[in-house]
Amino acid sequence: MQRKILLNENEIPESWYNVVADMPNKPLPPLHPGTKEPIGPDMLAPLFPMELIKQEVSQEKWVGIPEEVRDLYKLWRPTPLYRAYNLEKALDTPAKIYYKYEGVSPAGSHKPNTAIPQAYYNAKEGVKRITTETGAGQWGTALSFACELFGIDCEVFMVKVSYEQKPYRKMVMNTYGAKVHPSPTNLTNAGRSILAQDPNSPGSLGIAISEAVEVAASDDNTKYALGSVLNHVLLHQTVIGLEAIKQMEKAGDMPDIVIAPFGGGSNFAGISFPFLRLNFDEGKKIRCIAVEPASCPKLTRGQFRYDFGDSVGMTPLIPMYTLGHNFVPSPIHAGGLRYHGAGAIVSQLLKDGLIEAQSQQQNRCFEAGLQFARTEGIIPAPEATHGIATAIDEALKCRESGESKTILFNLCGHAHFDMAAYEAYLSGKLVDQEITSEEIAASLATLDTPVPA
Amino acid sequence: MQRKILLNENEIPESWYNVVADMPNKPLPPLHPGTKEPIGPDMLAPLFPMELIKQEVSQEKWVGIPEEVRDLYKLWRPTPLYRAYNLEKALDTPAKIYYKYEGVSPAGSHKPNTAIPQAYYNAKEGVKRITTETGAGQWGTALSFACELFGIDCEVFMVKVSYEQKPYRKMVMNTYGAKVHPSPTNLTNAGRSILAQDPNSPGSLGIAISEAVEVAASDDNTKYALGSVLNHVLLHQTVIGLEAIKQMEKAGDMPDIVIAPFGGGSNFAGISFPFLRLNFDEGKKIRCIAVEPASCPKLTRGQFRYDFGDSVGMTPLIPMYTLGHNFVPSPIHAGGLRYHGAGAIVSQLLKDGLIEAQSQQQNRCFEAGLQFARTEGIIPAPEATHGIATAIDEALKCRESGESKTILFNLCGHAHFDMAAYEAYLSGKLVDQEITSEEIAASLATLDTPVPA
CATH class of the missing domain: 3.40.50.1100 (Rossmann fold)
Incomplete structure (x- = not known):
């Protein structure tokens, strides 16, 4: 059996994929935090170099990756795509489960x-x-x-x-x-x-x-x-999905479902946008599922409206699914997913029904993470366990229905610096948190920002 | 430029290499701790399964790897071989530096x-x-x-x-x-x-x-x-060097020098024994250098004699370079290298001049580890920094002489669970320790074990 599908360094993508080019409804423009008028690229110039600002507003479908960047990507890319045979066997499922492993980078994640x-x-x-x-x-x-x-x-x-x-x-x-x-x-x-x-x-x-x-x-x-939320950040992460498509093709397979954890969107966008392109260009019907923590449910229970990117209210207003920038998520171990909003592109795609969202409770996530570690070996980061939990849910549905779906998830990083989270889970100390609708409504009621038509 | 040389899963070796078959002088037999007579395989039966005992005493040149083991190796093997272009550039050396990276295993090392x-x-x-x-x-x-x-x-x-x-x-x-x-x-x-x-x-x-x-x-x-010292453990680790030879061949190159840290011998044996086979079989003259900490210098300053594997004196007596089983190494951060002895095979090879040994001080090792992390990205385990320090030394000699030697070292693991060691180095708190000849002599004087002729 072949567990890993590898690519050579010359198969690192030559361009990033910009999903904005293919979106039927483009993301709404950001607004000035004071005037609430649409802002232009020049307003971002004190903070970002011009080339990144151009990428932030680009509607070009493909953005070339500079040769120097491709060369440094080779320090760890292309990353392996794994078939999770041991996990499939433990689940006794007819589903085929694949995962793209981004934790091989020196920093230990997709970042x-x-x-x-x-x-x-x-x-x-x-x-x-x-x-x-x-x-x-x-x-x-x-x-x-x-x-x-x-x-x-x-x-x-x-x-x-x-x-x-x-x-x-x-x-x-x-x-x-x-x-x-x-x-x-x-x-x-x-x-x-x-x-x-x-x-x-x-x-x-x-x-x-x-x-x-x-x-x-x-x-x-x-x-x-x-490190997330903004369009140019999501753009750069599409190397993940572009490589994964080549690897799935080498495996002679193609996912029915693509799954990733959701914090600000960079992980989810990275793996799913290139598969969305196949939906746009080739009429495929690949389901792309963003998985957020139940304690911070902006995609599944938030409101689509303009909101600030930060808590203080200094950034431009961004059109997004949000719980309100004053919302304080409970201190779950998946710190990377504790963010009140979702970024403009992902929010528009969700609004238009082109992607899906689900939420998972913390204990269920660590249960899934532990099962993954004990079968596949890699101990997943707390953030990554969210995607694994939903992948396992879908595989178990296949066991019920007898269908042999192909499931792909992004394993965005390892847990080497987060082991205290597993210790808390193993000793029964992790708490699940139910957010009431009243709490969400109260947080949203503090906003005085525009609600798009 | 190609940074990584990868192998496919079907290129995982089908047999381990047993260097004993090629040694001109075989390792002396272990002795019973009480009678001091040579012991047979049956004495090990309460502790080890029979198949491992057979491997422990085997003189067969190749030992087949079971298919189930090869299949589980695929969870992370073959491991990548890197050309350290960034490090070479930083050193301004004409030497070519390669490293085999074993830290991609789920456990983070070659173990x-x-x-x-x-x-x-x-x-x-x-x-x-x-x-x-x-x-x-x-x-x-x-x-x-x-x-x-x-x-x-x-x-x-x-x-x-x-x-x-x-x-x-x-x-x-x-x-x-x-x-x-x-x-x-x-x-x-x-x-x-x-x-x-x-x-x-x-x-x-x-x-x-x-x-x-x-x-x-x-x-x-x-x-x-x-996890080290014994013959069957060293045997299993030869997958490292066997893969590395295939990868060096793919790179169109072959090392002049092979380097690894030395604790009990499993890391060093793993990468170097298959290259020693090329010396034995093909008349190559590849230098294999074991690098030990200056604070625990059994290979460079110890005595070749029978000694216990443990501190208490319960194990069989093993013929080895030792500082004496009562020697207490200083608490350096490379905990995996704090061992008084060297194992029978490596000791015999060193005695016969078929391998070399060097020692490195702790601060020099972390200086090398930091330079490696800041150029190649991976933060090396404290143990691994010993091999890097010697690799850098050899590359700098090439800068002096103008020679373009090919240097290969084994990067046995990452430092994700050892970051306090880097903190100590960066804050200037690491201490180098000089062991006096009197201290070594005093430790050896406590032994009443046989000295081989």
């Missing part, structure tokens, strides 16, 4: 797929320093690694409570040469004002974004980088 | 190469439970993973101080379904006697071995497993 090109375009435009925020630490790790390769200084504002709970993540970033600050800091106006109110503030992703943006905006040689 | 076949042979002979010891945790992790795949219970006696310092390692083993005990325990006579003397004993590898062996010897359904 370097966009960190490398972001660092590349910044370096090309002479940027000397990049700031960013990180919560669980996956994004900060990937950007530190990418900046080191291009000789750019990297400064990461890490939510203080994570900084203290996950010291190994900080050490990884330091090893790649990045400076890591526990946010809120005394380095910015935003941080100082928070500390003045609460010297013991544990920080939040919203505060960390404010600090990173403030530093970038106030220095000509410094730009800011984001 | 599953032997854990899988050991679990397989035990399962085939009806064994229900395997005990072992672990220090740093790499071996315990690999055996837990392998036992889970074969439905065998796994009990790991983990040195208590490591159990407390490295909680993530324990959690990984638990995730794979193993029971992990902080040793010394109250479960064994050996443990109880230690605790009676010192209730707060931090434990040691020697004590943990005694506990694991005692449990295995006292239950017919339980056997014991070891």
Whole structure:
């Protein structure tokens, strides 16, 4: 039996796929946070290099991957596509289960797929320093690694409570040469004002974004980088699905269902958009399912409207499924999925019924993650277990119905820095959380942002 | 440029290579710890399944790999061979540097190469439970993973101080379904006697071995497993070098120098023995260099004589380079290299001048590890940094001489569970340790074991 389908380095895609080109309804434009008028690319220039801004608003179907970026992708790409024979056997299912494994990257997740090109375009435009925020630490790790390769200084504002709970993540970033600050800091106006109110503030992703943006905006040689949500980030991640299509073809198979966890959208977009193209171009009917945590259900229970990308309200207003930017998700272990909104492209696709969304409870996710580790060997990141739980659900449906569907999911990373989550699950300490409709309504009621027609 | 040379799953070797068949002087036989007479295979039967005992004493050149083992190897094998272009550029060297990366295994190191076949042979002979010891945790992790795949219970006696310092390692083993005990325990006579003397004993590898062996010897359904030193363990690891030869051939190249870290010998044997075969069979002159920590210099400064494998003196006497089984290495971060002896095969090869040995200081190793991480991306395990330091030394010699040698080293694992070591290095807290000749002589003077002629 063949467990892995590999590609050679010369099969790394030469272009990223831009799903916007094929969307029947394009994403609505972002609005200025003050005037609430549509904003142009120039407003983003203090924060991002021009080439990334062009990609952010591009409607071209294919965007060429620079040769230098393809060459650095070779440090870990193409990533393997696995047939999960051991898991199939344990489930006694006629379904065929495949997974694309992105945890082979040096940073341990799919995040370097966009960190490398972001660092590349910044370096090309002479940027000397990049700031960013990180919560669980996956994004900060990937950007530190990418900046080191291009000789750019990297400064990461890490939510203080994570900084203290996950010291190994900080050490990884330091090893790649990045400076890591526990946010809120005394380095910015935003941080100082928070500390003045609460010297013991544990920080939040919203505060960390404010600090990173403030530093970038106030220095000509410094730009800011984001690891999900934005269009250009999703674009870069499509190398995952483009490779997966080639690998499924080599396996003589094609998925009926494509599954990925959903936080800000980069993981889901990465694997599913290239398969959506097959739906658009070739009339295939591949189901693409985004899986979010039940404790942060913006896709399944949120509202489609304009909202801020951050908690503080500094960013442009983005048309998206949201729980409201004041919504505070419970502290689940899948830190990468604790985000109130969904990004413009994915939200429009969901609104138009071109993709699906489901939610999973935390204990069910770790049950699935444990079964996966004990059959396939890799211990999946808490975020990744969400996709596995839904893949197992679909495989068990096949056992009931006798159908032999082909299921593909994206295994976005390993859990080497998240083992405390498995310890909590194994010792029965994990709590599932039911969000009431009243709580969601109350959070949305705090918004005074436009609701698209 | 091609960074990675990959193999397909059907290129996983079909046999392991047994270097004993080609050795001009065979290893001397092990001796009974009491009578000091040579022992036969039957004395090992309470601890190991018969098939592994046969491999332990085999003089056959090739030992077939069972199809079930080859199939499970496919969960991560063949492992990639990398050309370290970024590192070469940073060193400005005409040398060509290659590395074989074993950290892609689910357990994160080369250890599953032997854990899988050991679990397989035990399962085939009806064994229900395997005990072992672990220090740093790499071996315990690999055996837990392998036992889970074969439905065998796994009990790991983990040195208590490591159990407390490295909680993530324990959690990984638990995730794979193993029971992990902080040793010394109250479960064994050996443990109880230690605790009676010192209730707060931090434990040691020697004590943990005694506990694991005692449990295995006292239950017919339980056997014991070891992760290095023994001949059958080294045999299983030769898949590394056998794959590497195929990959070097695909690259149109062949190493002048093969380098690996040295603890008990499994890592070094795994990559180098198949290249030694080319020296024996084809008259090549490939230099094979074992790199040990300067704080535990058995190969470079030890004595060739019979000594115990454990600290307590329960195991057979093995002919080896040793610092004496009472030697206590300083607590360096490369825990996997803190072992007083060297195993029979490697020791005989070194005595006969067929391999070389060098030592490296801790700070130099982490300097090399950091340079590697910042160029190639992968953060190497503390053990692995020893091989990198010597590879860099050889590449810098090439810069001096203008020679373009081909250097291959084994990158045996990543540092995801050892990041505190990098933190210590980056903050200037790592200490190098000089061992005096008097200290070594004093340790060796405690031995009353035979010195081979």
